[in-house]
Each structure stands twice: as C-alpha cells, then as structure tokens.
Amino acid sequence: MLDLKNSVKVFESPAKTGVAAGKAIEDKIVELQERQQNVRIIFAAAPSQDTMLDYLSRSNKIDWKKIIAFNMDEYLGLPKKAPQLFANYLEENLFSKVGVKEKHLINPWNDVADEIDGFSQLITMHKIDIVCLGIGENGHIAFNDPPVADFGDSQILKKVVLDDDCRLQQVHDACFEAIEEVPTTALTLTIPTLLNGRFLYCVVVGDKKGLAVKNTLRGPISTSCPASILRKHPHCMFYFDKAAYKVTKESMQYINLNK
Numbered sequence: 001m002l003d004l005k006n007s008v009k010v011f012e013s014p015a016k017t018g019v020a021a022g023k024a025i026e027d028k029i030v031e032l033q034e035r036q037q038n039v040r041i042i043f044a045a046a047p048s049q050d051t052m053l054d055y056l057s058r059s060n061k062i063d064w065k066k067i068i069a070f071n072m073d074e075y076l077g078l079p080k081k082a083p084q085l086f087a088n089y090l091e092e093n094l095f096s097k098v099g100v101k102e103k104h105l106i107n108p109w110n111d112v113a114d115e116i117d118g119f120s121q122l123i124t125m126h127k128i129d130i131v132c133l134g135i136g137e138n139g140h141i142a143f144n145d146p147p148v149a150d151f152g153d154s155q156i157l158k159k160v161v162l163d164d165d166c167r168l169q170q171v172h173d174a175c176f177e178a179i180e181e182v183p184t185t186a187l188t189l190t191i192p193t194l195l196n197g198r199f200l201y202c203v204v205v206g207d208k209k210g211l212a213v214k215n216t217l218r219g220p221i222s223t224s225c226p227a228s229i230l231r232k233h234p235h236c237m238f239y240f241d242k243a244a245y246k247v248t249k250e251s252m253q254y255i256n257l258n259k
Helices: 014-033 047-057 086-095 112-124 164-172 191-195 207-218 226-232
Strands: 008-011 039-043 067-071 073-075 102-104 130-133 157-161 185-189 199-204 236-241
Touching: 008 014, 014 039, 014 047, 014 130, 014 199, 014 236, 047 086, 047 199, 067 086, 073 086, 102 112, 112 157, 112 185, 191 226, 199 207, 199 226, 207 226, 226 236
Parallel strands: 008 236, 039 067, 039 130, 067 102, 130 199, 199 236
Antiparallel strands: 073 185, 157 185
C-alpha cells in the first residue's frame, strides 16, 4: 500500500503544482535515460496537465529522441480537426514542441476492434515506464468511469460509454459549451494497463475535484472511485493544488503545504 505521507504533495496554485510535477517527471526521465535506451510514457490530455506539459516541453535535460509516447484515451465521433481530441491536445501542448522518437496515438476513425488489437499490442510490447495522469470529478482515471471501471479488467484498451458526470466535467473544463456536444463513447486504456506503469504521476487541480481527491486518498478502494486503486501502486506520486486537496483535519496529520 502506498505511503501517502511521502506520496502526496500540495501546492498553493495550479501553476506551482504543474511545475513541481514537471520537475519530478523530468528527473525520473533523466534517471531512466541514463540506464536504458528508450523511455515509454503514457500521457493524459486535460487542462489539469497544461502547466506540467509546458514545463516538460521546455526541458533542456530530456533527450526526446529516446521517448516513446502514447495517449491513454480518445473520444469517438469527433471530426479529425476537433481541438477537443486528445491527440490534437497533445500535439499542440507537447509533440509540436519536442521531437519524440515515436508517438502512438489512438485512432478513433479506425475500425474499433482493429484499433483495440493494434494499440494493445503496441502498449504491451515493452514495459511502460511512466504514466502521467489525472483524476476526474467522478474519480475516473483515463475514461474508466465508475460504471465501467474494472480493477481486474482483462482488456488493454476498450470501448466505453461515458457517464454524465464525466461528460459534464468536459463542460466545466471549458472543452465543450454544453453536455450535448460531448461524445458519449470513447476508447480508453484500462485500469490494470495504467497500473502496470512503473512510475505514476497524478496531477489534479481545481475545487471541483475536491470530493474525488478525498475519496481517492481516504475512501474505500472501490470502483465507485476508480482512482482509489492508485493507493495500491508502489510508485504513485500525487500533485494537488490546495483547491483540489481541500485540507481536512485528518489530512493535516500527514500533509504540509509545499510552497
């Protein structure tokens, strides 16, 4: 079980949170690059990741020619140039600024069965070194919403129906103007696939994530809050701003606010 005292970092602002996470991820990439040929990283795509990705994109320590990158989920049903597509977000916020060795992005226009098969083979070809992720307002990780989350999932990538809380979050994040515009289905890496990563870095900001963060850290480990399973990963680091963390008396026993 994860030692929360050493694994949870809380900061004054979203910007400080993202920079701290970026520095930690940068350090881990550099460490791994000193002893292995490639570093395989799965990236989340969401506004909560903006500052962290910006920090990484400016790094002069990372050898991007040794990075093999993946995204962790993707909407189905959007046009190819839609800015809400996670592949387009990562292209704008990271890949257009650095030269990765390889990038493998879920193709939502491919036959779903074929895409699941092909992408699953790419992900499992070698160990995933780093997973950069967030937590949804409903406690999801990637698009593993509570109704479809499975801690023992035998699939690597699967098609899911998005629940209304997940779709509403996309409106809260200003990615869509109304819930009716948000796709109802997506492809997502499953929870066991994400947890198979060697080192996980979870960045969460904003007061709308407060309940999900509390359930993740202090609630039962249950698919009612899929992110709660992160407590079972031996190398998961959490980076919260104080709005998302919503410090409680119980929490204060093991958290000091990082400036």
